[in-house]
Amino acid sequence: MNDPIFNELKARLKFDAQGLIPAIIQDVKTQKVLTLCYMNELALRTTLEKGFIYLFRRSQNKLMMKGETSGHTQAVQEMRVDCEGKSLLFLINQNVAGCHKGYLSCYFEKIGPDGQAQVTDELVFDPKKVY
Numbered sequence: 001m002n003d004p005i006f007n008e009l010k011a012r013l014k015f016d017a018q019g020l021i022p023a024i025i026q027d028v029k030t031q032k033v034l035t036l037c038y039m040n041e042l043a044l045r046t047t048l049e050k051g052f053i054y055l056f057r058r059s060q061n062k063l064m065m066k067g068e069t070s071g072h073t074q075a076v077q078e079m080r081v082d083c084e085g086k087s088l089l090f091l092i093n094q095n096v097a098g099c100h101k102g103y104l105s106c107y108f109e110k111i112g113p114d115g116q117a118q119v120t121d122e123l124v125f126d127p128k129k130v131y
Contacts, residue, residue: 028077028091034098035106072096097124
C-alpha cells in the first residue's frame with residue numbers, strides 16, 4: 001500500500017535489523033507506563049489504521065492485537081516518536097489491564113536496595129479466569 005503519510009512517518013523511524021521498533025505503552029489517564037512491546041511495519045500500520053495497539057509477538061513470530069485474547073484492548077489516543085526515531089510512545093485508554101499477569105502495568109514490582117522484588121500494585125483481574 002502506498003500511503004504518503006505513513007511513508008513519511010516510516011522514513012523518520014529507525015527499525016532494527018529484525019525490522020522492529022520498541023513501543024512504550026502508557027495510560028493516558030494515569031500516566032503509568034503499562035508495557036514495552038515491539039512493532040514491525042505491519043503492526044505500526046495496523047495500529048494507526050484501526051486505532052488500537054497491534055504488536056509483533058517475537059515469541060510467536062506473528063502480528064497480534066493487544067487484548068485479542070483477554071479483551072483488554074488499548075485504544076490509541078496519541079503517538080509520539082523519540083528524538084532519534086528509535087522508539088515510539090503510545091498514550092492509550094486501557095480497557096481493564098495491560099499485563100497478562102493480572103496487573104494494570106507490567107511494571108508491578110519494585111526492586112529494593114537488597115535486590116529483592118516487592119509487588120507494589122494490586123491485581124486487577126485473575127489471569128487464571130481469563131487465559
